Amino acid sequence: MGFDPPADDDPFEDPLGDDPLEDPFGDPFGGGDGDDDDLERTFSEISRSTLLAFIVVAVLVHVGLFSVSLGVMLVGFRSQWVGGGVLAIGGVLALGVAVVGYRRYRTHQ
Numbered sequence: 001m002g003f004d005p006p007a008d009d010d011p012f013e014d015p016l017g018d019d020p021l022e023d024p025f026g027d028p029f030g031g032g033d034g035d036d037d038d039l040e041r042t043f044s045e046i047s048r049s050t051l052l053a054f055i056v057v058a059v060l061v062h063v064g065l066f067s068v069s070l071g072v073m074l075v076g077f078r079s080q081w082v083g084g085g086v087l088a089i090g091g092v093l094a095l096g097v098a099v100v101g102y103r104r105y106r107t108h109q
Contacts, residue, residue, distance in 0.1 A: 053105040060098035067091025 043051070071088030074080040 064094035
């Protein structure tokens with residue numbers, strides 16, 4: 001009983017190439033080594049107030065959506081009206097503050 005070499009239809013053979021670390025499909029976004037330079041240039045061109053407003057609004061939206069969804073789930077699934085209600089109301093307030101902050105920044109720019 002000898003060892004037979006694998007046939008052409010070996011299910012364990014890598015059909016995408018020889019190098020397992022090489023991306024067979026390439027970079028779909030056309031990036032490369034210049035990506036870091038583009039990001040650095042963008043951050044140097046943007047004003048500090050714009051960046052700060054974006055970060056504040058983004059954090060408020062994320063906190064608001066998380067709080068609302070968690071609060072509604074606590075009320076709906078576990079009948080925890082006080083904790084879920086407080087979270088849901090706090091989330092709605094955070095979303096409201098985010099909208100007001102966005103509109104205020106948008107009208108002053």
